[in-house]
Amino acid sequence: MSTQLPAVTVVGSINLDIIASADRLPAAGETIGGGRLTQQPGGKGANQAVAAARLGVGSRMIGAVGDDASGRLMLESLSGAGVDTTDVAVLDGDATGTALIVVDGDGENQIVVCPGANAAFSLEGVEFGPDETVLCQLEVGLPVVLEAARRSAGFFVLNAAPAMDLPAELLERCDLVIVNETEYELIPALAGAKLVAVTFGKDGSAMFERGQKVAEAPAAAVTVANTIGAGDAFCSALVLGLGAGLDYSAALTVANAVGADAVGDPSSQPALAQLEEYVARVAGVGVAPR
Template sequence: MTEHPRPALTIVGSINLDITATTERLPTPGETLGGGVLRRQPGGKGANQAVAAARLGGSSRMVGAVGTDGDGAALLAAMEAAGVDTTDVARVDEPTGTALINVDSHGENQIVVCPGANGTVSLDGVEFAADETVLCQLEIDLDLVVEAARKTSGYFALNAAPAMALPAELLERCDLVIVNETEYALIPALAEAKLVAVTYGGDGAAMFEHGVKVAEAAGFSVPVANTIGAGDAFCAALVLALRAGLGYGAALAAANAVGAAAVGDSSSQPPLEPLAHYIAATTVSA
C-alpha cells in the first residue's frame, strides 16, 4: 500500500519565552501573593502550534523571529529538538518575545505579552509551495498576516487570537478560522466566514459554515494543569486532521482529544502522541 505523507504545515507567528508563576489563586489588582512557583519554558502561540504539529506527526516549519540573546537560542533549540524546521526563524537585534503568566491551581491564567522580536517578523525571502498549508495567529502584526494570506496559494488557516477586527480581504481568503467562544463573540464578522471552528473548553467544539453549525464534537473531562498550550495543540491537530481528509466531526473529535491531553500537562508545549493515536481513540469511542 502506498503511504501518503501528511500535508506540510507552516506556521507564521510568535515565539516567546513563557515566565510562569503558579499560585493557589490569581491576585486581585494591587495585591501581592506569596508562595508562587516560577517556571521558564518555551511558548508563543506560533511556536506552540509548530511544536504541536511536529509532535503530532506532521512536517512543521516555523516562520518567525527571536532575539540574538540567550533566550532566543534556547527557544530555537527547543523547537528544533521537537522536529520543527527553523530555517525561516530570523535572529534580530531585539529582545526575544516574552510572556508573563500567572496561573492558579485550577488552570486559569492572566497573561501579559511583550512582543519584542515578534514585532520584526518578515516574509522577505519566504516562499510557500503550491500545496503548502499555512497557519497564522494574531500575536504578530496584522498586516503581516494579511501578507501571508496573499502569498499562500494552498490552504490558509487562521487562529484569530487574540481577538481583533479582521479585514474583509483576510476573512475571504481564510479556508478555516479557529477561535474560542469568547473570540467568536468578539468578532461578529466570523458569522459570515466560510468555515469557523469554535472551541468551548470542556464542552467540546463545533464547526460553522457561514454561521450555520454543520458539525460538533464533545469535549473531555480531564484534570487541568495548564490551559495555555491546549488551544494551540487543538489548532495544529484540527488543521492536520482536516488536511488528512477527515470529516468535520471526526477532525473536531481528534483535535478535542489532543487539546485534552495538552491541558493535563503543565507545559505550554506538551508532549503528544502521533495524531493517528487520537484519531483512533476518538473513532473507537464514537
C-alpha cells in the same frame, strides 16, 4: 530555504514563557505570596509548530527571535521538537518575545505578552508552495499575517487570537478560522466566514459555515494542569485532521482529544501522541471525505 515543504507551515510568535504558579490569581492591585517560578518555550506560533511536529508531521516555523540567550534557547527547543527553523529570523536589537503568565491551582491563567522580535520581522525571502498549508495567529503584526494570506496559495488557516477586528481581505482569504467562544463573540464578522471552528471548553467544539452550525463534538474529560498550550494543540490537530481527510465531526473529536492531553500537561508545549493514535483512540472516528 528548505528543499522539502513540510505538512504545515506556521507563521507566528515565538516567546519565552515566564510562569508564576500560585493557588489563586491575584485581584487588581493585590500581591500574593507562595508562588513557584518556571520558564519554558512558548508563543502561540511556536506552540502550534511544536504540536504539529509531535503529532507526527513535518512543520516549518516562520517567525523571529532576538539575538539573545532566550532566542537561542527558543531555537534549540524548536529544533529539538523536530520543527524546521530555517526561516526563523534572528534580529539584532530586538529582544525575544516574552509572556508573563500567572497560573492558579485550577489551571486558569492571566497573561501579558511583550512581543519584542515578534513585532519586527517580515516575510522577505520566505516562499510558500502552491499546496502548502499555512497556519497563522495574531500575536505577530497584522501586516505579516496579511502578507502571508496574499502570498500563500494553499489551505490558509487563521487562529484569530488575540481577538481583533479582521480586514475583509483577510477573512475572505481564510479557508478556516479557529477561535474560542469569547473570540467568536468579540469578532462579529466571523458569522459570515466560510468556515469557523469554535471551542467551548468543557462543552466541546463546533464547526460553522457562514454562521450555521454544521458539526460538533463533545469535550474529553480531563484533570486540568495548564490551559496555556491547549488551544494551540487543538489548532494543529484540527488542521492536520482535516488535511488527512477526516470529516468535520471526526476532526473536531480528534482535536478535542489532543487538547485534553494538552490541558493535562503543565507545559505550554506538551508531549503528544501521534495523530493516528488519537484517531484510533476516539471511538467511532473514521476517515471520510468532506
